[in-house]
Amino acid sequence: MHAGILLENGWVYTGKAAGPIRADIAIEGGRIIAVGSAEELEPTATPDTRRVNLEGHLVLPGFQDAHIHPIFAGIELLQCDLTEVAGAEEAVARVARYAADNPEQPWILGAGWSMDLFAGGTPGRELLDAVVPDRPVYLVNRDHHGAWANTEAFKAAGITKDTPDPEGGRLERGEDGTPAGTVHEGAMDLFNAVKPAVPYELAYQGLLASQKLLLAQGITAWQDAWVPIPEGEHADHLEIYQDAAKAGDLKARVTACQWWDRTAGMSQLDAIVERRHRVAGTFDPLQLNANTVKVMVDGVAENYTAAMHHVYLDHHGHHTENRGIEFFEPEQLKEFVTAIDAEGMQVHFHALGDRAVTDALDALEAARNSNGANDHRHHLAHLQVVRSEDIRRFPELNAAANVQALWACHEEQMDTLTLPFLEPGAEDRHYPFGELASAGARLVAGSDWPVSTADPIAAIHVAVNRTAPGEDLPPLGPELQKLSLKQIVDAYTHGTAWINHMDAATGTLEPGKLADLAILDVNLFELPVEELHRAVVTQTWIGGECVYDRAAAQSPLTETTRSHLSAVTQ
Template sequence: MHAEILLENGWVYTGNDAGPVQANLAIAEGRIIAIGKPYDVNGTVTADTRRVDLQGQLVVPGFQDAHIHPIFAGIELLQCDLTEATSAEEAVASVARYAADNPDEPWILGAGWSMDFFPGGTPTRRLLDAVVPDRPVYLVNRDHHGAWANTAAFEAAGISAETPDPEGGRLEREEDGTPAGTLHEGAMDLFNAVKPAVPYDLAYQGLLASQQLLLSQGITAWQDAWVPIPEGDHADHLDVYMDAAKAGDLKVRVTACQWWDRTAGMSQLDLITKRRQRVAENFDHHRLNANAVKVMVDGVAENYTAAMHHVYLDHHGHHTDNRGIEFFEPDELKEYVTAIDASGMQVHFHALGDRAVTDALDALEAARDSNGANDNRHHLAHLQVVRSEDVARFAELKAAANVQALWACHEEQMDTLTLPFLEPGAEDRHYPFGELASAGARLVAGSDWPVSTADPLAAIHVAVNRTAPGEDQPPLGPESQKLNLKQILDAYTQGSAWINHLEAETGTLEPGKLADLAVLDSNVFRLPAEELYRAVVTQTWIGGECVYDRATARHTVPASVMP
């Protein structure tokens, strides 16, 4: 077979070798047909071959994000986006500007504020009332486990001092019980009946806006970790994906992870499996599938809702009676996970606290005991704290560790809202990626964007250094929790390909596989560890098509959706 495209004069990291080799890579009909020295590959080259001079750059397998929220992120990019704010004052000013620029919007909706901007991580309604007194404002925080609302929003939702905290959630309150402005976890659902629905067109445009950004970061496949069954007039994200795939607008390979509604019980499984089948009947599995189910076991540590074995401490370092929130009773979780597993679907857990991790592993053990071994490839995401006695269970149960490596460093939210309220010594057990890898756990990697940047190179930098890019803080935890470059790069490529059942076609670079790859301006294996974050994606290829080229800013996404 003759090469249609030849990437030459560069380095290639196949994923099967210890490091990169100087090699050329030949592509035809969307697949890699040869990798090697010029004399090994030149036999495939003809006068019609398009030759791409890499000029010493590095080719790696395309990054695959195993935990991400692209449609929600894209919608937020097109609403009141607070992700660029660096202080409380900037966040409030951004809301004021957005409201002034959008006088006809009945609600001001958006996301992206950081908890560490505000005392205790809890902004007040009065800050918003000062700039938007006449319309409801509802803004989700950066980790998406809490929200900030103004007085008009609380009034629209009928929430007052007499409104009790819902199960699985909490309202911050003023001294007389009046909602103070911040709500956590399940309390966010109190606004569902009155907030405007997300229309289909906005969701579709959001997907395309997100895809454009993610292609520029070398991402060729992802698992969307929150694809809900729609309620009311909200757009169906599964329909958005299917329509984009049919129209040729969807370039990446997508696993749609369907949301398990913790209030809906077992009856939802029938609809989830029917939706999976509808996708399977219409699309190549390697392009789009819906064979995963997201089960959220707990909350997050910074608002004290992550489920922990130890109680949280108060502001004086004293023990409280709070161990976080388990969204399911352990026996109930076992029942649901066993049923999902029996249906042949993958379970994707949100398990952040160590008690949530124990519950998830116990549920997988119960499923295995009931259903026997299978190839469903379950995984636990986040893993902020894991008990030492649970580490070995990942390999025993064939449960993958889905790591969000960017978070494994000292930063404001970690140091002011999390570590001071956990047991002494908790830092050493924070994000124990090295320990999990040493115990034989399979690592896969994701970003949780828009909670934090989707940039794989930034996350890779933190996994290797345990410090934030460009920061001089001490590493988070002991040296043993660091990953080496190959470990985290493989997790972001072949690891995530495996979790998405794509490893036969993607994840490594070898003849016969799809030409899904990223080109980096630097050979990261030769960079000092503290400089890894400086590497930049210059090209992204999917199925032999260059879908992003930094030199020309060429995208296949319509310019009308540029954020």
């Protein structure tokens, strides 16, 4: 077979060998037809073959993100974006500027503020009242497990000192019970009835803005971990994906993970299955599928809602009675996970605390006992704390460990809002990726963007070093929790391809597979481990098409693009 494209003079990490090899890649019809030396591949060339000189750069399988929220992230980019602010004053100033620039907006909506910018991680409403006293303001935090609102927002939602904490949620309060300004988990839902709906056009443009960023980071496929059945006038994210695919705007390969609404009960399963079938009847599953269900088992450690076996400590180091929040009773979780599994669907768990991990694994064990073994490829995401006795259960249950490696390091939120409130020794069991790998658990990798950057290179750096790029801090936890470079690269490539049921066609570079590639400016495997973060994606290819080229100055999201896209919010 003749090659339409030859990638020449580069290093190639196929995912099948121990490391990169010096090789060329022949591509035809969107697929790889050969990987080998220049001499071996020269017979595939014709006068019409397009030759691409890699100039010694490294070709990898395209990165695939196993846990990400592109549409929500894109919407937030186009609203009041607080992801880059470095302090409380800057956050308030950003809100004030956005409000002044958008006088016609009935609500000021946005996201991205970090809890460590504020004392106790819980900003007060008076900070927002000072700059926007006349309109509701509602801003989701970086981890999306809490929100910051002003007085007008609480008034609009009818929330007062007499409003009880909802099941699965908590309001921060003043001494007299008045809402202080921050709400957690299920308490965020108290605003749903009054917040403006997200319109279709904003969501669609948000997807395109996010895709542009992700392609620039070498990401060729992802699992969107929050695709809900829409309520009211909110845009349907599954419809957005379908329309983008039909229009040719969706370049990446997408697994849409349908959201299990913890208030809807078993009746929602019929609608989820019907939506799965609707997508399957229209699209190639390598382009778009909806055969997975997201189950949020618990909250997050920094607001003490991650479900733990041990109690949280208070600010004086004393034991409390709080073990976090389980959003489902264990028997209830077993029941609907077994039903989802019986429908042939994958379950994608948010399981952050060790009690949540136990509950999720117990549910998978119940499903297997009821339905028998299968190849649905269930996975648990986040895994901040895992008991040793549960680590061995991952391979036993064929449950994949979905790791957010970027979080496995010391940083302000970890050191001031999390570790001081967990039992002694918890740091050693934090993000136990190395133990999971040693036990034979299959690793897949994701970012949880916009909770943190989607950049796979940054996450790879942390997975190997257990320190953030440029930080002079000790590694988080013992040496045994570190991953090798190969382990984390494989998790980000064929590991996630496996979890997305795309491994037969993507995830490695070998003849017959789709030409989904990321090209880096350096050979990652030759860098000192403390310099891994220096690598830069220069090109991204999907199906033999270059969809991102850094040399062509295609900025991920220029200010001009941002201004143009923000017009959809006007």
